[in-house]
Structure formats: structure tokens, C-alpha cells
Amino acid sequence: MSRTITLSSPAMPSLLGDTALVISKLDGEEALSSLYSYVITAKTPANPLIPWQAASNVDLKALIGKEMTVTIELDGNGLGDIFAIGKDTREISGIVQRARYIGRDGNQALYEIVIRPWLHLAELTSDFKIFQQKSVVDIIDEVLGEYNFPLEKRLSGSYPLLDFQVQYGETDFNFIERLMEEWGIYWFFEHAEQHHKLILVDNVGAHKRFPSEAYHVIQYAADRPKMDQEYISQFHFQETITSGKWVTNDYDFTKSRADIMALDSKPRKTSFNDMEIFHWPGDYEQPTIGEQLARVRMEERGALGSRCEGSGELRGIACGCDFELVNYPVEKANREYMILRSHLLVEEINQVTGVDEFRYHCDFTVQPTTKIYRHPMTVPKPKTSGPQTAIVVGPDGEEIWTDEYGRVKVRFLWDRYGKNRESDSCWLRVSQAWAGNNFGGIYIPRIGHEVIVDFINGDPDRPLIIGSLYNNVTMPPWDLPVNATQSGLVSRTVGGGRSNFNGIRFEDKPGLEQYWEQAERNMTRLTKQNEDQTIGMNSNVNVGLSRNLFVGANYMSDVIGNSSAMIGGALAIQVGGGQTDNVALAKGINVGGAFMTTVGGYHSLSVGGAHQVNVGGYHSLAVGGASTTVAGGAMTLTAGGELVISAKKIKIVGSDQVIIQGGTVELNPGDCCDNCGGGGGGGGGGGMIGLPGLPAISALFGVVLPLPPLPTPTPTIPPTDTPTQSPTETPTESPTETPTETPTETPTETPTETPTETPTETPTETPTETPTETPTETPTETPTETPTETPTETPTETPTETPTETPTETPTETQRKRQRRPRRKPRRRPQRKPRRRPQRRLRRKRQRRQAAQRLNPNVHLTTNTFRRHPPISKESEICKTQHVSEMLPLTVAPYVPGRAMSTLTAFPPRWWASVSRHARCYMVPHPWQSDQDRSLSTAYRPPDWAMSPGAGRLS
Known part of the structure; x- marks a missing residue:
């Protein structure tokens, strides 16, 4: 049976x-x-x-x-003539997608079969799936390479490599179709x-x-009867x-x-x-790619303006082919077209005659080939x-894998x-809390x-x-949840363990709040301006090793x-300029x-109080130039061995006197050794006075004076304070105005506006300097019985049960003037311990001397001469039976006619003479026991009270 359309398949079943x-x-x-789908x-x-x-x-x-x-016979340019031009066949192939039984017509069963292209798979x-560093053509080849079907590429354009393209849950067809549509x-x-x-x-x-x-x-033949060839019956330009x-x-x-707009x-x-x-977004990063994508989209829009549609009893209109239209009334429409779409309908119309006849109809869409x-x-x-999770990867052997952008x-x-x-x-960019130009967090x-x-804009190709x-x-x-109150940041040393890290930690547990930080190796901190830490x-x-501190x-x-x-x-301190150490105590x-x-x-060395240098070994002091030693008070040089003072010229100057004390004192011993044997009386200069059993002393005058072997002053006891100038040189303007802060030393010593050095030479109206008028049992530096720290404005109004050092019963003329001033209520000041003032000590010394x-x-x-010591009463045995060897050295100058003056000096502290307000007792040497003693009676005359019974006498 001859048919103009047939159906064939390698898997076609057969019946009989x-x-x-x-x-x-x-x-x-x-x-x-x-x-397509047929x-x-x-x-x-x-x-x-x-x-x-x-x-x-x-x-x-x-x-x-x-x-x-499906094979369709084509008649060509003729009706059934075997010699017609273009007589051929047309094939339509596809994969059977679906086949179903739809019924029967008599003994014939009807089936419906749908065929589609292999790309439908x-x-x-x-x-x-991820595709990297591949062009769109490479991606298409990789995807379609999984299908064993024929493929031909007729491409003339160039397509750049794409960094990252993701097939994100898409079918293979949708993925490659999306890429092809985007790239034209x-x-x-x-x-x-x-x-x-x-x-x-x-x-x-x-094409x-x-x-x-x-x-x-x-x-084009819309108004003609059916010809011996196929034609277009309808066309819409x-x-x-x-x-x-x-x-x-x-x-x-x-x-x-950069502006990459295209x-x-x-x-x-x-x-x-x-x-x-x-x-936007254009899905590109390089401007050249953006220009290519923009051109494709513009070509798509431009071709939409010249689309045409047509139809006719055509069997050879196939999609993707070109043809030329002729005989169309619109002259400019008679041109070559490219078939964009074709729809074919073939139906069987006669089966009774035994000859298969089919009706064909095709409608199509075209556009000029110039577009x-x-x-x-x-x-x-x-x-x-939404967000997803991923695992950071990198090459083997690496722990951190990143690029210059931290990706x-x-x-x-x-x-x-x-x-x-x-x-x-x-490479995926990493979001940071703060990202600036070379600053921020990383x-x-x-x-x-x-x-x-x-993903940026939800684009799978742009992850971050x-x-x-x-x-x-x-x-x-x-560990959590044990340390749930802790928060912070901890890094990890590359290749290190759990304990190798840099980190900071915040502890927020009540009562245990803490800020903690650790530097695994070094820590560097830079403060360009000020830094305050409280x-x-x-x-x-x-600090385990060294620590350096540099201050500009x-x-x-x-x-x-x-x-x-x-x-x-060791400790080394290097000071480029001056250095001052101020120690309050x-x-x-x-x-x-x-x-x-x-x-x-x-x-320069300035010491306000005592100064003691104790050298256990050798001590040497070398001065390249002149050397001066100035002592405000006494000065003692004590040597355990020999003391040698050597100079080209030695000069000893004493403003009052010079005393040389020793067991044997030799001055130029080669010149005066002949006078050391004995002798008698005063007068001349060649005689010698001596005592049995006592060493002799040679004086500058040629007189040898016997002196008892008295003890040498102890050098370890510090000397007394150097007396300052008379306190009358800086008197306060008004003692009543500042009674506590700057009190006057002794009102009796400043009777006039210009006082002298010694108050005894400037008498007052009522002299009361004798100690008999102010007896005390224990002489102290300051009157301990003064009831208040702040004296009254006038001296006459401050008598107390225990009189002060100076009498207040008889005021001076100056004090009377002060009494005439209007009385002012004294200021109340807080009780505080009275300060010991050096002026008071000086005043007491001066009073004793006078x-x-x-x-x-x-x-x-x-x-x-007089210093503080335990009080001595009138009946004290010290005054009566003290032996001369326990007394202090007595320096005796030679007698000079017309000058009845001797000097008693250089008393160590524990043997100083005492003046007491209650018992006027002086410690004096024992009476002489030889005839030589009588020669000294003119040089020393003790007071009458010293000649009491038991104290000895002078003959």
C-alpha cells in the first residue's frame, strides 16, 4: 500500500x-x-x-x-511528476517521550505517540554543580557531553572565560539554555x-x-487556484x-x-x-563583557520589529532554514527570510479507496536574514x-589559604x-565588621x-x-555551658595546640568580673598621643627577662x-642633666x-642634722685643690692610731683660745726637752711646774704644767648644734599677733628696738635673769607646764602655776606699751603638739652662761660648757667627793699680771658642769695636794660656795 507519509523506528513492533x-x-x-514536540x-x-x-x-x-x-514525501515543483524539481523527502525525528493506547476503530487500535528531541533528556x-574558568561554550560541551547524541556548533563569536558559574538546582537544559540566551x-x-x-x-x-x-x-499566491507546486497562501508583513x-x-x-556601565x-x-x-545587575565584572551582553540584548530587541507570519499547504518549511519570498504585493517584503518557527499539521483524509491521502497545513514565523x-x-x-553553610578548603599542608583581599x-x-x-x-569575599582603606577588622x-x-542579590554566582x-x-x-559568662576572641597559632593562642576574654560573672588578654609571643602597643591608665x-x-622604658x-x-x-x-642610672632626690624623712x-x-x-653635701661616716677599712680623701672644713659647733678628730697632719705650713687659729690636750704634748721637742725635769715657780719662762705621777705638758711659753690624765671625749657622740645668730636679729613685729607661730624668744632680752648680742649688757628695768627666781626641779628644753599653746597678747596676762623660762612679773617698757593695745580675742587654733624650736634651746644656753x-x-x-644632763642637788655627793681623775680636762693659761682670767672649756657631755635652779652646784676639780697646786691659786679662783666641807679647799 503506497503512502506519502511513513512512520519508522528501530524499536517498532510488528503484527503478522x-x-x-x-x-x-x-x-x-x-x-x-x-x-519541539510532535x-x-x-x-x-x-x-x-x-x-x-x-x-x-x-x-x-x-x-x-x-x-x-516520520518521513514525508515531497512532490517538488510538480504534482506527482517524478521529474519535478525538488522531489525529495523530509524527515522529522525524535525520541519517543510518551506512547499511549487511546482506543480502537473496528479491528484497528489507535495509539498516540509523542516524540521530542534528545535534548529533552x-x-x-x-x-x-560549579564551573570555574570556563567559557559558556565549554560549559555547554561539558554538560551535553553526558549525552551521546550528535551536536554541531556553528559559532563565530568569542566567549570569555567565566570565573564562577553555578548550576544551582537547575536542569541541565535550563542551565545551558539560560547561558545561551544570555550570551546570544x-x-x-x-x-x-x-x-x-x-x-x-x-x-x-x-543557517x-x-x-x-x-x-x-x-x-505568494493567495488568490490563485491550487497550482502544481506548493506556495504561501497567507503572509503578514x-x-x-x-x-x-x-x-x-x-x-x-x-x-x-571604576564605572563599568555598558x-x-x-x-x-x-x-x-x-x-x-x-x-541591573548585569552579571559581569569586566566592561568588555558588559558591552557584549548589552549588544546581544539590543539585537534581540531590534529583531522584534520585523517579524512576519505566514501559512500555506507547505511540507518543506523547516525551522532554522532560509527561503526567499516572491510575488508578495509589498515589494520590500519580497526578500530572504529565516524560519524562526514552523507548525505542521498532517491529517489522513481517505482510507476507503485504498490510496492514502493526507492534508497538509503549515504556519510559520520568519524574520529577514538581515536581522x-x-x-x-x-x-x-x-x-x-537564604544563607547556607560551607567548609573552608585549601591546599594540602596549609592551614590558612587566602589572597590579597582576604578571600x-x-x-x-x-x-x-x-x-x-x-x-x-x-574566591569568596569575607564580610568584616569594619572595612576601610587600610583600616578596619580582619x-x-x-x-x-x-x-x-x-549570595549578593540571591545570585548563586556571587557568594560571600x-x-x-x-x-x-x-x-x-x-568549655560551655560551664563558662557561659565568658565572651571574647581567641586565635590559634598556626600549627599550635589549644594553649597556643592570642586572645582577649571578658568574664561577666558577678563578683568575678575580669578583662583578660594573652599574647602568645610578643605584644606591641603604640600610643601616638596621650595614654591614661587608672x-x-x-x-x-x-617581667621574665629585660624591660626597657624610654621617655622622650x-x-x-x-x-x-x-x-x-x-x-x-647591677643598677645603672644615667642622667643627662640634673638630678634631685628629695626625701622628707x-x-x-x-x-x-x-x-x-x-x-x-x-x-655639695648639706646635712641639716647629724652626719656620721663609718668606714670599716681604709678611708682616703684626696682633694686636687684647696680643702676647707667648716663646723658650726665642736669638731672632733679621733684616730685609733697615729694622727698626722702634714703640710708645708700649718696654721691653727682660734678666735677665743686654742687648747691642746694630751698625755704628752710636744712642740718642737728637740728644743724644749731640757726643761722637762722639774722645777719651780712661776714667772720667767724657763721654769717647770709638775705634779708627782702626772705627765707634763710643754707650753709655748716654756712652762710645763702638770695636768691630770683625763679621759678623751668619745668621738661617736655627735657634737652639739651650732648656735645660730642671736634671735634678736630677726624679732617678730608683734608677738601678740602671732603668739604661736613666731613667738619671741625672751621678752627681757629685747627691751629696745636695737638689742645687743648679749642680753646681760642691756639691762632692763627689772632684771630677773638669775636662776634663783625661776627654780625648777628638772630643767628641760621647753617648759612642759605651759597650759596652752597660744600665749595671751600681753606677757603680763599669761602667768601659770609653773613659771616659764623668763619671768613675767615685771614687764619691760616695751611690754607696757604692748599692754596698752586693745585686747583682741585670741584665735582658737586646733590643739597640736608644740614644736621644739631651736631658739628656745639657744635661750636656755645663754641664760646658763650668764x-x-x-x-x-x-x-x-x-x-x-653647759648641756643637758641629770640634775644635781645641793647635797649631791658628786659635788663633794668627785675625784679629779673623773673630772673633765681643765685648761689653764699662764698667769699674766693684770689679767685675772682663766678658761674652763671642752667638757664632754656626761661631765658638763651643771647649773640648777634649786641647787647651784658646780663640778670642780679636787683640791690640789702639792705645793705646785698653790702656784695655780692665782690662775683659778673657784666661787665661795664651792669650798663647802668635803669638797676640798685651795691653800
Whole structure:
């Protein structure tokens, strides 16, 4: 039976030796960049020998997934003439997607079969997969390489490498179709030799005309009867308004200040041809890529303005082919067109006559070949629905893998092709808390860390890291929930253990609040201006080795309490300028070894009180120039051995007297040794006076005086304070105005405006300087019985039970003048311990000296004669039986006629003579026991009261 359309397949079943299925109807459509679908209505052969039961049980499963081909005979430019031009066949192939039984017509069973291109298989699989450093063509090849079907690429454009493209849950078809639509690649199928082949194109020149010459040029014949060739019966030429400009933009963080906006303008020659479309984001980072994408989108919009549609009884209008239209009334429409879409309907119309007849109808959409075709963006790019997690990866042997931007690479949890290597993803930017121009925070996730990944605008191709997470492998830095009150930041030394880290920690537990920090190795802190640190309580600094402190300007340390520094080794202090040590109280320096002080210039040592130097070994003092030693009071040099004073010239000057005391005193011993034997009386200068058993002393006058062996003053006892100038030189203006702060020393000593040095030479109206008028049992420095610290304004109004050192009964003329002043209420001052003033001590010394001189005008006692000591009463045995060897040395000058003056001086503290207010007792030497003693009676005359019984006498 001859048929003009047949159905064949390698898996076609058979019934009684014949093909089990014959075509009855074909309906389908093909379009550029679209998966075609042809619906075939097939039936079993009209063979009465085939029961309907058998016809109804064709093995349809055997057809599923198998390629099936519909072959249509073409008549060419003639009606059935075998010599007609273009007589050929057309094939439509596809894979059987679906086959179903739909009923029966008599003994014939009816089936419906849907065939689709093999690319439809790409709709049946989806994946999450990453493609890096590949062009869109490379990605298509990799995806379609999984399918063993023919593919041909007719591409003329260039396609750059893409850093990162993700098939994010898309089917293989949607993924590659989205990429091809974005980059201007489209496709169609060519059917031949029982197969269909996928053709990828990006330009008009890649299209061909239909293999049959009858369809190279097709006439338009709407008003003519049926001719002996196929023609177009309807054709609609049209013009459409479209957009004239495409603008797109994006952002490249590596050129964050660069403008990478791209635009393309192809206005058609119509009104409103400058309509602009702005697209963002443009999905690019390089301006050249943006320009290419904008051009593709503008070409797509421009081609929409010249689309045409037509129809006719045509069998050879195939999608992707070109033809030329002729005889169309619109002259400019008679041109070459590219078939964008074709819909074919083939139906069987007669089966009774035994000759198969079919009716054909085709409608199509075309556009001129002068226009470039770009398929519209029909497949949307998938968007993520929220953040995801990933694992940071890198090369083997590395713990941190990053680039100059602090980016890292990850393996997404959905990436089943990842190998936990740096090739698993692109570089991902890491979100930081603060990011500025060379300032801000930086935290680089390390290999193996779990991070939170989000996507810019939900684009799977633009991931970034926004945080990190702990898991069972990467645990928190401290145990939880035990330390739930702790927070902070802890790093980890690369290759180190849990204890090797830098970190800070905050403890917020009530009562145990703490800020803690650790530097695993070194810590450097820079403060460019001021730095203030306040510590409420204690501060401890423990330095294992050295510590250096450099201060560019001043350095001050203020310690309210004690300060202690313990140095195990040496201490060196280098001061470029001056150095001042101000110690309010005592200061001690204990040096276990040598102590050396080197002064390049002037050296001064000022001691307000006592000064003692104790040298356990050798002591040497070398002065390169002159040397002066000035002592305000007494000065003692004591040597355990020989004391040698050596100089070219020695001069001893005493403003009052010079005393040389010793067991044997020799002055130029070679000259005066002959006079050391004995002799008698005074007078001449060559005589000698001596005592049995006593050493002799040679005087400058040639007189040898016997002196008792008296003890040498102890050198360790500090000398007395040097008396200052008379306190009358700086008297206060009014003692009543400042009675406590600057009291006058003795009102009786300042009777006039210009007092003399000694108050005894300036008598007052009522002299009361004798100690008999102010007796006390125990002489002290200050009157302890003074009831108040603040005396009254006038001396006459401050008498107390215990009189003060100076009498107040008889005021002086100056005091009378002060009494006339109006009385003013004394100021109350807080009770405080009276201060011991040196003026009082000086006043008491002066009073004692004056009292002694009044008792014996022939005896002159120096200031240092009387000092504090236990009181001696009138009945004291000290005054009666004291032996002369226990008394102090008595220096006796030779007698000079007309000068009855002797000097008693140089008393050590415990044997000083005493003047008491209650018992006027002087300690004097024992009476002489030889004739030589009588010769001294003219040189020394003790007072009468000293000649009491038991005290001895002078003969």
C-alpha cells in the first residue's frame, strides 16, 4: 500500500509481519531554541487477520526512549511528476517521550505517540554543580557531553572565560539554555538519516536553505487556484515599535571606583526609537563583557520589529532554514527570510479507496536574514532562598589559604563533586565588621572552619561569607555551658595546640568580673598621643627577662605610700642633666660591696642634722685643690692610731683660745726637752711646774704644767648644734599677733628696738635673769607646764602655776606699751603638739652662761660648757667627793699680771658642769695636794660656795 507519509523506528513492533503502527496524523511545532514536540496518532494496519485483541496490546514500553522518524514525501515543483524539481523527502525525528493506547476503530487500535528531541533528556536531570574558568561554550560541551547524541556548533563569536558559574538546582537544559540566551547563542535541529542533530549558532550566516530546491524560493499566491507546486497562501508583513537602547551596569570590587556601565543603541527608523531599558545587575565584572551582553540584548530587541507570519499547504518549511519570498504585493517584503518557527499539521483524509491521502497545513514565523536573531531571556536565573553553610578548603599542608583581599575558598555542602581542595570554589569575599582603606577588622576563616555563605542579590554566582559557626570538630575556645559568662576572641597559632593562642576574654560573672588578654609571643602597643591608665587598687607587672622604658621628655612617678625596688643584679642610672632626690624623712643606702661616686663638677653635701661616716677599712680623701672644713659647733678628730697632719705650713687659729690636750704634748721637742725635769715657780719662762705621777705638758711659753690624765671625749657622740645668730636679729613685729607661730624668744632680752648680742649688757628695768627666781626641779628644753599653746597678747596676762623660762612679773617698757593695745580675742587654733624650736634651746644656753659668769666673773665659760644632763642637788655627793681623775680636762693659761682670767672649756657631755635652779652646784676639780697646786691659786679662783666641807679647799 503506497503512502506519502511513513512512520519508522528501530524499536517498532510488528503484527503478522507488518509494521505494527502506521501514521494517521501528525501535529507538531519546532522553533529556534525550543524543544519541539510532535504528536503522532498511529493505528494498527487495517488487516482483518489481526484481531483487535492483538492490535490493542502492542508493546509500547519498547518504544519509550527510542528514536522514531516520520518521513514525508515531497512532490517538488510538480504534482506527482517524478521529474519535478525538488522531489525529495523530509524527515522529522525524535525520541519517543510518551506512547499511549487511546482506543480502537473496528479491528484497528489507535495509539498516540509523542516524540521530542534528545535534548529533552536534559530536562529530566538537575544538579548543583560549579564551573570555574570556563567559557559558556565549554560549559555547554561539558554538560551535553553526558549525552551521546550528535551536536554541531556553528559559532563565530568569542566567549570569555567565566570565573564562577553555578548550576544551582537547575536542569541541565535550563542551565545551558539560560547561558545561551544570555550570551546570544541559539539552536535548532536538523533531521536526516533517521536521526536529528543539534545545531548551535550565533549568526545568520550559519543557517542553510532546505535541502529540497522546491523550497528555496516560495511564491505568494493567495488568490490563485491550487497550482502544481506548493506556495504561501497567507503572509503578514508587519513593523513593530521596539526599544532603541539597552543599558546595564554592575560592580567590580577590584575596581570599586571604576564605572563599568555598558550600553548599546540600535534605534530603528521609527518614532519613539530611543526607548531605553536599564538592566541591573548585569552579571559581569569586566566592561568588555558588559558591552557584549548589552549588544546581544539590543539585537534581540531590534529583531522584534520585523517579524512576519505566514501559512500555506507547505511540507518543506523547516525551522532554522532560509527561503526567499516572491510575488508578495509589498515589494520590500519580497526578500530572504529565516524560519524562526514552523507548525505542521498532517491529517489522513481517505482510507476507503485504498490510496492514502493526507492534508497538509503549515504556519510559520520568519524574520529577514538581515536581522540577527537573539533568543529572548525566557529561563530565569535561580535565586537562593537564604544563607547556607560551607567548609573552608585549601591546599594540602596549609592551614590558612587566602589572597590579597582576604578571600577564601569553600566547599559547599551541596557540591558533590568537591574534593576539599582549593579548586572546589572561586574566591569568596569575607564580610568584616569594619572595612576601610587600610583600616578596619580582619578575620580570615581557616581551612576546616564552617562558615555562613550568603549570595549578593540571591545570585548563586556571587557568594560571600558573612559569618562562622562552631560544630563538633571546631568547638568553642572554652568549655560551655560551664563558662557561659565568658565572651571574647581567641586565635590559634598556626600549627599550635589549644594553649597556643592570642586572645582577649571578658568574664561577666558577678563578683568575678575580669578583662583578660594573652599574647602568645610578643605584644606591641603604640600610643601616638596621650595614654591614661587608672587602676583602682593593685597593679603587678612580672617581667621574665629585660624591660626597657624610654621617655622622650619628662618622667614623674608619684607614690603616696612606700616605694620599694629590689634589683638582683647591677643598677645603672644615667642622667643627662640634673638630678634631685628629695626625701622628707630618713634615707638609707646599704651597699654590700664597693660604692663609688664620681662627680665631674661641683659637689655639695648639706646635712641639716647629724652626719656620721663609718668606714670599716681604709678611708682616703684626696682633694686636687684647696680643702676647707667648716663646723658650726665642736669638731672632733679621733684616730685609733697615729694622727698626722702634714703640710708645708700649718696654721691653727682660734678666735677665743686654742687648747691642746694630751698625755704628752710636744712642740718642737728637740728644743724644749731640757726643761722637762722639774722645777719651780712661776714667772720667767724657763721654769717647770709638775705634779708627782702626772705627765707634763710643754707650753709655748716654756712652762710645763702638770695636768691630770683625763679621759678623751668619745668621738661617736655627735657634737652639739651650732648656735645660730642671736634671735634678736630677726624679732617678730608683734608677738601678740602671732603668739604661736613666731613667738619671741625672751621678752627681757629685747627691751629696745636695737638689742645687743648679749642680753646681760642691756639691762632692763627689772632684771630677773638669775636662776634663783625661776627654780625648777628638772630643767628641760621647753617648759612642759605651759597650759596652752597660744600665749595671751600681753606677757603680763599669761602667768601659770609653773613659771616659764623668763619671768613675767615685771614687764619691760616695751611690754607696757604692748599692754596698752586693745585686747583682741585670741584665735582658737586646733590643739597640736608644740614644736621644739631651736631658739628656745639657744635661750636656755645663754641664760646658763650668764648665771655662771655672775657667780664668778673671773671664769669665762664657752657656749658649749653647759648641756643637758641629770640634775644635781645641793647635797649631791658628786659635788663633794668627785675625784679629779673623773673630772673633765681643765685648761689653764699662764698667769699674766693684770689679767685675772682663766678658761674652763671642752667638757664632754656626761661631765658638763651643771647649773640648777634649786641647787647651784658646780663640778670642780679636787683640791690640789702639792705645793705646785698653790702656784695655780692665782690662775683659778673657784666661787665661795664651792669650798663647802668635803669638797676640798685651795691653800
